[in-house]
Amino acid sequence: MSRSDERWPDFGGETQDAFIARIRRRLGASPSAAQRAEGYPGSRQWPADIEEQFTAAAKAEAFLQAWTDLGGVTRVAHSMDDVEAHVLSLLQEYRVKNVLSSGSAIGACGRAAREAGVSITSWDEIDFEFGSPDRAISRVNQWDAGITWVDYAVAETGSVAILSRPGQGRSVSLLPPLFIALIDGEKLLYARRTLFERVSQEGRKQGSPLSVTLISGPSRSADIEMDLSIGVHGPGHVAAVLLSRRHP
Amino acid sequence: MNETATQGIGQQVGQRGGQRLDQRVGQRIARALGDPNLRRALKKATDSFRGGRKAALPAFDEWEAMRRQAAALRAHTIKHLDYYLEQLVARVRENGGHVHFAATDAQAVEIVRNIARAYNVRRVAKSKSMVSEEIGLNAALEADGVEVVETDLGEYIIQLAHETPSHIVGPALHKNREEIAALFEQVEGRPLSSDTPTLTAFAREKLREAFLTADMGITGCNFAVAETGQITLVTNEGNGRMVTALPRVQVTLMGMERIVPRLEDLDLLLTLLTRSATGQKSTSYVTVTTGLKGPGEKDGPEAFHLVIVDNQRSELVGSDFEEALNCIRCGACLNICPVYRHIGGHAYGSVYSGPIGVVLTPLLKGVDEWGELAQASSLCGACDEVCPVKIPLHDLIVGIREQVVERKRAHWLERFAFRAFGWTMANANRYRSAQRLGRWLGVPFVKEGRLNVSLPPLTAWTKHRTLPPVARESFRDVWRRELSDEADPRADFSAMPADDEALHSGETQPGGEDLSTEDARADGERLSAKDRQSKDREEKGESA
Numbered sequence: 041m042s043r044s045d046e047r048w049p050d051f052g053g054e055t056q057d058a059f060i061a062r063i064r065r066r067l068g069a070s071p072s073a074a075q076r077a078e079g080y081p082g083s084r085q086w087p088a089d090i091e092e093q094f095t096a097a098a099k100a101e102a103f104l105q106a107w108t109d110l111g112g113v114t115r116v117a118h119s120m121d122d123v124e125a126h127v128l129s130l131l132q133e134y135r136v137k138n139v140l141s142s143g144s145a146i147g148a149c150g151r152a153a154r155e156a157g158v159s160i161t162s163w164d165e166i167d168f169e170f171g172s173p174d175r176a177i178s179r180v181n182q183w184d185a186g187i188t189w190v191d192y193a194v195a196e197t198g199s200v201a202i203l204s205r206p207g208q209g210r211s212v213s214l215l216p217p218l219f220i221a222l223i224d225g226e227k228l229l230y231a232r233r234t235l236f237e238r239v240s241q242e243g244r245k246q247g248s249p250l251s252v253t254l255i256s257g258p259s260r261s262a263d264i265e266m267d268l269s270i271g272v273h274g275p276g277h278v279a280a281v282l283l284s285r286r287h288p
Numbered sequence: 289m290n291e292t293a294t295q296g297i298g299q300q301v302g303q304r305g306g307q308r309l310d311q312r313v314g315q316r317i318a319r320a321l322g323d324p325n326l327r328r329a330l331k332k333a334t335d336s337f338r339g340g341r342k343a344a345l346p347a348f349d350e351w352e353a354m355r356r357q358a359a360a361l362r363a364h365t366i367k368h369l370d371y372y373l374e375q376l377v378a379r380v381r382e383n384g385g386h387v388h389f390a391a392t393d394a395q396a397v398e399i400v401r402n403i404a405r406a407y408n409v410r411r412v413a414k415s416k417s418m419v420s421e422e423i424g425l426n427a428a429l430e431a432d433g434v435e436v437v438e439t440d441l442g443e444y445i446i447q448l449a450h451e452t453p454s455h456i457v458g459p460a461l462h463k464n465r466e467e468i469a470a471l472f473e474q475v476e477g478r479p480l481s482s483d484t485p486t487l488t489a490f491a492r493e494k495l496r497e498a499f500l501t502a503d504m505g506i507t508g509c510n511f512a513v514a515e516t517g518q519i520t521l522v523t524n525e526g527n528g529r530m531v532t533a534l535p536r537v538q539v540t541l542m543g544m545e546r547i548v549p550r551l552e553d554l555d556l557l558l559t560l561l562t563r564s565a566t567g568q569k570s571t572s573y574v575t576v577t578t579g580l581k582g583p584g585e586k587d588g589p590e591a592f593h594l595v596i597v598d599n600q601r602s603e604l605v606g607s608d609f610e611e612a613l614n615c616i617r618c619g620a621c622l623n624i625c626p627v628y629r630h631i632g633g634h635a636y637g638s639v640y641s642g643p644i645g646v647v648l649t650p651l652l653k654g655v656d657e658w659g660e661l662a663q664a665s666s667l668c669g670a671c672d673e674v675c676p677v678k679i680p681l682h683d684l685i686v687g688i689r690e691q692v693v694e695r696k697r698a699h700w701l702e703r704f705a706f707r708a709f710g711w712t713m714a715n716a717n718r719y720r721s722a723q724r725l726g727r728w729l730g731v732p733f734v735k736e737g738r739l740n741v742s743l744p745p746l747t748a749w750t751k752h753r754t755l756p757p758v759a760r761e762s763f764r765d766v767w768r769r770e771l772s773d774e775a776d777p778r779a780d781f782s783a784m785p786a787d788d789e790a791l792h793s794g795e796t797q798p799g800g801e802d803l804s805t806e807d808a809r810a811d812g813e814r815l816s817a818k819d820r821q822s823k824d825r826e827e828k829g830e831s832a
Contacts, residue, residue: 051388051406051593052398056377059389059598063370063544066605076368080549081360083556085353106569166586180500197570204577206584210533214526232570233555240515240551248516248551250383251532251577251588256570259526261488263442263458265329265465266336269488272441273495274526274573 086231094230099195100284103228106198110257111270113279123222124151126281131158131185134218134277142188143207148222148281149187163209185218186211186275193223193280194232199256200280201235203249213255219275221255225284313637313660320631326462330632333461334623340567341620341674358560359678362614365547369605372514372547373596379517383578385592393423396597400425400506400539403593404434407537409503413495415523415531416440416459417508418617419541419597421452421639422652425506436506437498439527441491445471454633454641456619457565462632495527505531505589509542510617511557512594513576515550519594521575522561524568529575538579538589544596545613551576557616560676564618600652608687612647614677621671621681627664636661643671643681650688659692720764727758 064070071079087093094102104114115126128151131139136158141149143164152158161183188208190200200221204210213219229235232254239252259274270276320326345351365372377387390396396419404412412434414420426436426447438447442460446453448471453459460468469482472490480486507528511520519540521528532538548554554576562568581588604613622628622642633641638649638658646665650658662685671681696703712722733741738754741747761769 051402053395053595054389054391056374056387056389059391059544059596060370060374062391062598062602063373063605066602066607067367067370068606070370071368076371079364079367081357081364083357083361083548083550083553085357085556085559110572163586180496199570199574204582204585204588206582206586208585210529210585210587214529214533231555232558233552236552236555243516243551248518248578250580250582250585251518251575253529253576254570254574255572256568256574257572260524260572261441262336262524262566263440263445263460264468264484264487266333266458266461267465267484269484272488272492272525272527273439273499273530 084233086233090231091229091234094195096225096228096284099228099230100225100282102195102230103193103198103223104280104282106195107257107278107280110198111278112198112257113277115279115281117281117283118285120147120283123148123281123283127187127220127222128152128156130220130279130281132156134185136184136218138182138184140183140186140209140212140216142209142212144189145187145222148189163212164207166209180211180215183216185220186213186216187220187222188212189222189224191227192235192238193221193228193282194235194254195228195230197232197254197256199232199254201239202253202255203239204251204253205249210251210253213253214274217271217275218277218279219255220279220281223280223282225282228282313635313664316635316637317631317664320635325464326632327630329462329464330629333455333458334629337457337566337619337623341564341623342567344563344567344569354556354560355676355678358556358676359614361548361553361556362616362677363611365549366545366605366610366613369545369547372549373544375514376512376517376547377596379515380578380592380594381517383517383592384580385517385578385594388593388595390423390595390597390599393597393599396423396541396595396599397425397428399593399595400541401428401432403537403539404429404432404504407504407591409434409537411435411498411502412437412504412506413498413502413527413531413535414438414443414506415508415521415528416443417506417541418453418456418639419508419543420506422599423541423597425541437495437502439495439498439525439531440523441488441525444491444495448472448475452634452639455622456617456640456642458619462634499527499530499534502531502535504537504539505535506539506541507531509540509546510561511554512542512547513549513551513554514547516576516578518551518576518578520554520558521577522558522571522573523575524566524572526573529573532575532577532579532589533587536589537591537593539593539595540579541595541597544598544601561616561618564620564674564676604651609647609651609684611679612644612651612684614679615644615648616677617644618676620674620676624670624674626666626668626670631664636664643685644679647681647684647688650691655688655691655695659688659695662686662688662692723758723762723764727760727762730758 107114115130117123117126127148131152138159138161139149140161141163143162146160146162149160153160188202191203192201193199194201200223202208202213239249243249258270258276258278259272260268260270261272262268380387388399390399412429414436429436438444442458445460445463445468449463454462465482465487468487469480472487473480475494476490480490507521509519510522513520519542521532548557558570558574562571579589579592581590601613604610621644625642628642636645636649638645638653640648643665646661649661665685667682667685669682675681712718730739733739734757739757740754741750
């Protein structure tokens with residue numbers, strides 16, 4: 041067997057066989073797959089029915105509290121019209137002129153574009169690659185806000201989760217100084233454990249998402265004399281609009 | 289793009305990973321203890337981390353259950369490390385990534401240099417990676433003309449200062465804001481205010497350029513998921529996300545033990561990691577990624593290389609020190625350690641400091657050279673108590689000390705002293721003689737009623753503390769004198785009556801009135817008084 045990876049030139053290092061053999065020698069007898077599965081201790085810290093133990097309203101309340109505790113702003117919407125109105129008011133509050141929106145959130149920015157003249161750039165329209173930095177830097181710095189529908193939210197930790205796919209854009213929630221997360225109340229979970237289980241189950245059926253990003257509050261650092269500063273690399277401001285259809 | 293502005297970033301950066309240690313541990317400790325700014329900064333930082341951790345812990349039994357579960361999960365993973373590594377490697381390749389294996393630090397460095405050459409890389413944006421510090425990667429890349437920019441704010445600061453991290457979680461906690469402003473001013477070429485928002489804004493602007501112009505991103509790996517072939521990065525600043533979203537090539541350095549079997553296992557370990565490290569329920573960002581963008585995605589790397597590093601770790605597998613591989617790098621043992629809290633990370637001379645560093649450094653870099661680090665512990669066991677994966681750190685530290693002794697690395701004088709001590713203690717007559725001898729030998733060193741030995745090597749002990757002189761009369765002498773009329777000095781205490789009534793009934797028990805120290809007498813009197821009170825109450829018909 042070649043070193044590292046056969047499809048690639050020799051980068052140096054050791055062969056996989058030699059590397060694993062050294063570990064095996066130290067471990068001694070190699071157990072069967074069945075013995076391994078039996079020995080797997082699991083890692084559950086919540087009861088299996090944790091999601092059933094909370095009503096949608098309780099989860100919403102817990103999430104909004106956790107997000108607020110992390111320094112985020114919250115809005116609760118009861119319809120798509122409501123979502124658009126909240127997005128408009130948030131953009132006005134933060135004096136946003138240019139928004140970078142994922143493909144899915146364009147609709148939610150409609151009123152802001154019509155009524156406040158906010159410029160909306162859809163991620164789908166982006167025509168440059170980040171590999172050509174001259175254009176990227178000037179463009180990236182134009183955007184005052186990024187907005188997207190998120191795939192899940194977690195009440196326990198006050199997190200939103202974004203799974204990568206075309207049109208979503210990893211940078212939308214990362215580069216602009218304000219991030220607005222639109223959350224469908226149906227996708228609100230209590231435990232982070234459940235999120236990983238859902239992603240895992242879906243992954244077994246249709247392939248894992250290439251990237252799962254959990255965002256809990258603004259970008260922060262305490263590297264200067266333990267003094268909290270926000271917006272170091274990611275957004276310094278985060279807002280969550282929770283669409284709660286069933287619980288007005 | 290402002291070319292001149294970004295050039296400054298790399299030019300400020302010199303050799304760091306391969307920093308030579310020209311001082312022994314003792315000298316580094318002395319320097320740390322003599323630096324009041326460092327000690328203030330250490331106290332502030334470790335108090336803050338500890339306070340956060342304490343406030344974030346759930347109920348004790350719940351936390352204990354989580355620790356036990358995590359310890360079991362980590363132990364299982366290490367016991368089957370060959371299997372999970374093979375699974376991980378297969379998944380990474382299925383996902384389209386490339387895997388490299390480094391037996392040593394030199395191999396790991398060589399692999400990354402070759403990757404950089406293959407992609408014609410000129411600038412690297414790096415998120416925090418302890419393994420890269422361990423192998424001294426930056427210096428090697430810079431020697432090849434590759435500019436390396438550390439993008440974690442703390443790492444950026446110490447990169448500018450040409451220093452190594454002084455804490456796993458807060459690499460620059462030893463720097464104050466004036467020092468940081470001075471470092472940034474060198475890059476900027478103009479004076480900067482030292483307030484946090486100004487310094488942060490400066491770093492954001494400079495590093496934003498680095499993210500957008502880097503050809504390659506290098507990351508560490510908090511956990512790799514065997515089942516999905518993904519790596520997990522935990523950051524608060526978002527630099528981990530930037531590095532995995534913007535450059536076209538991603539390289540991840542991973543210690544071979546940093547693995548979890550399944551995606552859902554992340555939850556428990558992340559919970560323990562962030563709460564133990566900073567007291568957060570979650571860091572601002574958790575990124576779980578294959579290191580690649582998918583078809584139709586506009587951002588994310590086009591190529592992913594995972595470098596799995598052994599560098600002596602396999603020597604720990606199956607050894608008495610295997611549990612050290614369970615570490616999830618939260619830094620809680622540093623924050624609680626009375627030694628770390630006084631001397632800080634640099635005094636250890638290794639990228640891994642605190643109790644876990646005391647264990648890992650000699651094991652990864654050699655007991656002969658690094659074994660003396662094991663003395664940088666009071667063996668109080670506080671590290672064991674806080675470790676979220678229940679690593680018996682203080683047992684492992686004792687184990688390192690044992691190795692030092694076995695390898696005869698202890699000073700000949702120390703070995704002689706302990707052999708003599710053992711010989712003396714093995715025989716009652718020799719012990720008695722040594723006591724008398726000690727009394728006489730101590731006399732010249734008694735000043736103002738205190739024993740103050742200014743003879744090396746004892747000065748290390750007496751420099752900051754004095755001892756009472758050896759008593760004129762030993763306890764054994766007192767014992768013999770007081771007992772000589774009454775009873776055998778080797779009186780069997782188990783023969784004494786256990787109940788108060790017999791003790792204070794006025795009857796003379798064998799040895800009873802010979803508990804002749806002042807304290808014992810006072811005790812007896814107090815008990816008698818209490819006894820009398822209770823008798824008084826009984827006489828008055830009150831219940832006791």
